[in-house]
Amino acid sequence: MERLDWSGLPQVLPTLWSGMQITLQITLLAIVLGIVCGTVLATMRLSGVKPLAYFANLFVTVFRSFPLVLVLLWFFLLIPQLLQALLRIPATTDIRLVSAMVAFSLFEAAYYAEIIRAGIQAVPRAQFNASLALGMRYVQVMRLVVLPQAFRAMLPLLLTQAIVLFQDTSLVYVIGLADFFRSATNIGDRDGTAVEMVLFSGLVYFLICGATSGIVKLLQKKAVR
C-alpha cells in the first residue's frame, strides 16, 4: 500500500466531478425515458392488439439479447449518420453524449418494460374487471387503477434497476465519453496514478450504490403492510 500515491487527488477532483455530472445526466435521463417508454412498451405488450404486442415484444427481446457494449458501439456508429440525414446537424457536435443517451434510454426501456409488465400482471385481473364494470375504458383502467397499484408494488425493483443503470453508465468508456470512470482512468494514464484512480472510483461507486441499495431495502421493509 505504501507504493500508492494519493497526493494528486485533491487537484483532480474538479475533473472527476465533471465526469460525475455526465454520469448523472445519462443516468437520470435514461431512468426517466426508460420508465416512460418501458410503461408504454409493457402496456403495448399486454394490450391484446397483435401488431403492437408483436412490436413491443420484438423491441424488448432485441435489446435484451445483446451486450450493452455492442449497443453503445452501434449507436455511436449510427447516430451521427442519422442526425446528418434527418436534421442536418454536422457530425462534429458532441455526438458521444447524445448517442450514449439515446442508446441507454432505449436499452433501459427494454429492461424496465419487463419489470413493469410483471408488475402489471401481478395486479389481480378482478381489479381490471371491476373497473370495466364501472364503465371505464381500457386507458382509464390502466391509468387510474392498474398502473398506480403496479408501480407501488414495483418501486423497489425500479429503484434497483436504477442502481444497475448508474453502474452501467461506466461502459461509455468504450466510446471514449468522459464520464466519471473514464475521467478517472484518463487522469490515471496521464499522471501515472492508474491504480489510485481505479481504487478511488471503485470506492465512490461502492459508497453511492451501497447507500442507495440500503435506502431501497428500508423502503421495502416499510412497504410490507
Add this chain to the structure above:
Amino acid sequence: MISLNNISKWYGSFQVLKDCSLEVAKGEVVVVCGPSGSGKSTLIKTVNALESIQQGKIFIGEHELSHPRSNLPALRAKVGMVFQHFELFPHLSIIENLALAQIHVLHRNKDEAYQKGNKLLERVGLRAHSKKFPGQLSGGQQQRVAIARALCMDPMAMLFDEPTSALDPEMINEVLDVMVELAQEGMTMICVTHEMGFARKVAHRVVFMDQGEIIEDQRKDAFFANPSSVRAREFLSRILH
C-alpha cells in the same frame, strides 16, 4: 329490460354455456343458483360483456351488446356489478373509490361525485369511514362499500356475483340486508348466490343452472315448493340442510 337470447360460450373446446336464455323485466329480482362449475358466474359476467360469447345475443334495454356501434363503457356504467371479492381499489380511500368512475366516466365534477358518494355511504351505514382505506375495513364493510360504489353510477340494474361467498358468517347478514332493501325499492337485480334465505325473501324468480345449461326458470314459490327437475331437487336438499 335485460335479455339473454340463446347464449353459448366455449373455452377452447369446452362448452361452458349451452344455449342459455333469460329475460329479466324491470324491477324483477332473479336469483341464479346451481352447483359450482355450472357456469352461473360466467353467465352473469356475459351480461356486462366481461365475458365474451360465441353465439347468441344480449340486450340491455334496446341496446344489443355485440352491435358494432354499441358504447360498451357507457352500457357498463348503466349496469352495476358487485364481485365476490369486493374489488375495491386498495390505493384509493373509500370516498375516492366511490368518486373515481363518477368523475371519469360520468364526467361529474368532484363535489357532485363526493356528495353522491357520501349519500350512498350513509345509506349503507358507512359514512364515518369515508376517508379510510379498503384494507382498514372488514369484509362485510368492504362489500357494502362495493355496493355503494356501483350505486353511485345510478344504474338501472345490478348484478351480484356471489356477493357473500367470501364473507365470514357473521358479516353475511349486514350485506344481505342492504341487498334486500335494494330489492324492495324496486331495483332490477340478477344475483348469483347460495343464500336461499335471500331468494325466498325478495326474489321474484329462481333460475337453476347445471353444467352450463339453464335447467329451471320458475317463479320463486313454485321453485321452492316443487322443483321440476331431479337435479334441482338434489341441489336444494343439499343446500337447505
Add this chain to the structure above:
Amino acid sequence: MAYHWNWGIFLQPVSTGEASTYLGWLWSGLANTVALSLAAWIIALLVGLGMGILRSLPDRRLAAIGTLYVILFRNIPLIVQFFLWYIVLPELLPKAAGDWFKSLAPLLQFYTASILCLGLFTAARVCEQVRAGLNALPRGQQAAGLAIGLSLTQVYRFILLPVGLRLIVPPITSEFLNIFKNSAVASTIGLLELSAQARQLVDFTAQAYESFIAVTIAYGAINLSVMYLMHWLERKTRFPGYQGAK
C-alpha cells in the same frame, strides 16, 4: 456520401501481415468470448451456490459472509471490477506475486483477470438466485426433514437443494446468458473477445456496417444456443406438478 457494401471483406487476408482473414479475427473473437464465459460460469456456479447456501443458513455469522460478498460485488460496476483485477490487484499483492503476474504472457494475464472477475461478479447474482430458490420452498419441508431425524446437512442435500435448484433453472438461464453479454466488458482491459474484434474490424477494414452486423449475428447465435440448451435442461429437470420459479 454513399457507403460501399463489401461482404467479401471477411475472406480477405488481414493487412497486419498476420496469417488470418478478417473472418478469422471474427472467429477468434467468438472463441475468446465463449472460452471466457464458460470458464467464468464454472466459477460463478460453484462460488454462487456456496454463497447462496451460506446466506440461507440459520447461523447469523455464516449468513453474513454471504451477504457481505453480495454487497461488495453488486455495488461496483463491472468495468471497474475488471480494472481492479487487472491493474490494481497485481500492485496490491506482495511484490513477488505481483511481478510474477505481470511477467505472464499478456493473453494469460487478460484471461486470468477476466475469468476471476467475471466469475466472481456473476457468482453474486447466482447467489441471490439460489437464495431465492431456497426461500421459495415451504418452511415445512425443512421441518419435516429434521423431524424424521436428518441432520441439517442431509436436509439440504436430499430435500432443499434438489427441489430448490430445479426451481431456479429459468432465472439461472438468464444469468448464463448475462455472462456472455458481460464478457464484452473484458474488451476494456484488452482481451480480444467478440466486441473488441468489432472495433478491430472497423479500424482495419473501414467496412463498419458489415463488421457490426457480423458481430451482432455472432452474439445472436450465442443467444439462441444458450436458450436452446437451457430449454433442454429445464425439460430434463422438471418433475410432475411443480412449476418453475419466475
